[in-house]
Amino acid sequence: MKIYVGNMSYDTSEDDLRKAFEAHGQVDSVKVITDRDTGRAKGFGFVEMSSDTEAKAAMEALNEKDFQGRSLKVNEARARNEGLRGGGGRGFGRSY
Numbered sequence: 001m002k003i004y005v006g007n008m009s010y011d012t013s014e015d016d017l018r019k020a021f022e023a024h025g026q027v028d029s030v031k032v033i034t035d036r037d038t039g040r041a042k043g044f045g046f047v048e049m050s051s052d053t054e055a056k057a058a059m060e061a062l063n064e065k066d067f068q069g070r071s072l073k074v075n076e077a078r079a080r081n082e083g084l085r086g087g088g089g090r091g092f093g094r095s096y
Contacts, residue, residue, distance in 0.1 A: 001055035005062075006044040006073035008032070014045070016068065021047045024061055025054025046077055 005017065018030045032045040049055040055076075063074040 001049055001052050002077040003047045003049065003055055003059060004044065004073075004075055004077040005047060007070050008041070008043050008045060008072065009068040009070050010041045010043055012041060012045075012068055017045055017047060020062060020067060021049065021058050024058035025049055025051055 003021075008017070012032060014030045014032050017032060018027050021027045021030070026049060028048040028050050030045065030047050033042045034040060035042055047058075049058065059074045059076070062072055064071050066072075
């Protein structure tokens with residue numbers, strides 16, 4: 001299960017995040033999202049856990065809990081295109 005972790009401190013490292021989630025089960029991967037230009041953390045990231053049971057336990061244990069001075073927002077990650085609204089309709093060119 002892929003888990004979204006938001007409202008993190010900008011100083012949170014991938015190791016910090018891994019340690020927090022490993023207390024609740026096996027962590028497969030951790031990614032703290034950083035700004036492309038500055039390399040600074042953007043305050044959110046993703047954790048993947050292979051066990052849904054462990055992932056749900058981690059989400060319940062860590063959501064809205066203080067972590068490095070911030071109240072984390074932890075929930076199941078949505079698919080990347082979920083929530084995006086497609087365009088459609090007519091183009092702006094002339095119709096003949």
